[in-house]
Amino acid sequence: MKIKLMESLLECPVCYETMKPPILQCIKGHSLCGNCCDPSKLTKCPTCRSAMSTTRNYQLEQIIKQMKLDSKVKCPFAEEGCQFVLKASEMLEHKKECRYRMFECEGKKYCGWNCNWTGPIDKICDHFKTEHTLLEFKGAYKKDLDLKENTKHVAAIDFGKRSHIFWMKSKVDVEKEKCFWVFQRIGLEKQAANFYYEFELCDGPVRKLKVSEFCEGDVREAEDIFKSEKCVSIPFNLIKNYIDKSGKINFRYRIMKYNSEHPVAALQDKTTGNIKNERV
Ligand SMILES: [Zn+2]
Ligand SMILES: [Zn+2]
Ligand SMILES: [Zn+2]
Ligand SMILES: [Zn+2]
CATH class of the missing domain: 2.60.210.10 (Apoptosis, Tumor Necrosis Factor Receptor Associated Protein 2; Chain A)
Structure with a gap:
């Protein structure tokens, strides 16, 4: 299925964004975000006016979670110069080892030295040279x-x-x-x-x-x-x-x-x- 069509099907009729778990349903089966279902403000289904239920749509929650992991995202350090564009699930791993991330002083991290330096990779040598x-x-x-x-x-x-x-x-x-x-x-x-x-x-x-x-x-x-x-x-x-x-x-x-x-x-x-x- 085309991503755009998929996204429009997963849109919440209240907040117009992709539904977020917990996803609740009306008694006829229309879904919306649990957070958009505040019973003091919303008593009827915005799509069919039937009563809301407290039944969660677990399959839909899983599909949305998986779609988020499969969609491609830029590295959070793109502005620093990283060109990586990866699936969100792979990006979780990449950003831990991305060379454009900010570094804590390794002396503090590994040896517990009293040094509060943080900086990008190209300043590490200068820091270790002087300190x-x-x-x-x-x-x-x-x-x-x-x-x-x-x-x-x-x-x-x-x-x-x-x-x-x-x-x-x-x-x-x-x-x-x-x-x-x-x-x-x-x-x-x-x-x-x-x-x-x-x-x-x-x-x-x-x-x-x-x-x-x-x-x-x-x-x-x-x-x-x-x-x-x-x-x-x-x-x-x-x-x-x-x-x-x-x-x-x-x-x-x-x-x-x-x-x-x-x-x-x-x-x-x-x-x-x-x-x-x-x-x-
Ligand atoms: Zn919503
Ligand atoms: Zn409904
Ligand atoms: Zn990166
Ligand atoms: Zn240091």
Whole structure:
């Protein structure tokens, strides 16, 4: 049935809008919004003048609900630049991960830092640069690691001159006796797997512990990812071997683009067998 005809059939004879649940009927079966049926003002059916009943039209309520979900809507962040037009049901999901939404400071959200910043995606790097930590797509660090306390940390990573932004989140979990790291890309969940990261704990030129894993989207809770262990997850008894005398660990990380047509293995150099460094 044509949408316009459908809409006119679902129009309430009192408010002239699409009927809203609860939908009530007259004794002959004409329907209207429950809210438009105030018994002090409306005693007879506006269509046939029969008495109103208190019988709800559940099927019609379901049809209207479904029609609303199937109709296409613009992203609520269209003015900010988002071009997505989706079914209302899909938009509910999209707007949670839309890159044009407003962001709370991830330090507050994830670590509980006392920071009340909110802003759009293109201001996140500036905020983390001035107030917290902004990192490059790769780096090598020496960091204190105290395994006696639960701690969390987050840094922003600027990848490709701000064309992509990632969170590097870490956690020391005393109860689980594990340390976690994860790299999450801000934006659509399904695009996150276009990137992967390598994370390496090192102690001198020989002793290394390396994890290579796909990036996650930023909407997923880090706690959830840590639970799934699809991240860097290192038990205390293993990471202890990498803590030096001053209580620090050395680690390196690097985020890279993943090309499914030319996966990493294809980069293997036939002459030497070494993996070539992938350009970013
Ligand atoms: Zn109405
Ligand atoms: Zn009627
Ligand atoms: Zn959007
Ligand atoms: Zn902040």
